Amino acid sequence: MADQELDARGLNCPLPILRAKKALNMLTTGQTLLILATDPGSAKDFEVFAKQTGNQLLESKALNGEYTFLLKKS
Secondary structure (H helix, E strand, O other), X not given: OOOEEEEEOOOOOOHHHHHHHHXXXXXXXXXXXXXXXXXXXXXXXXXXXXXXXXXXEEEEEEEOOEEEEEEEOO
């Protein structure tokens, strides 16, 4: 279970990433953020975002046009 959940469904790039960044800023190191998205480009976006920010992408799933990502704040 994640410490916080962000519903970014229906939003297109770059909004899911921007909202995730804002949500991560509210978390402390080691806490997790679960992101729900529908933008097909978000899979690659969150992979790159994690590498660029140093946060850990623990999980990335796609099912029926919906994407879920679990990020751990570093």
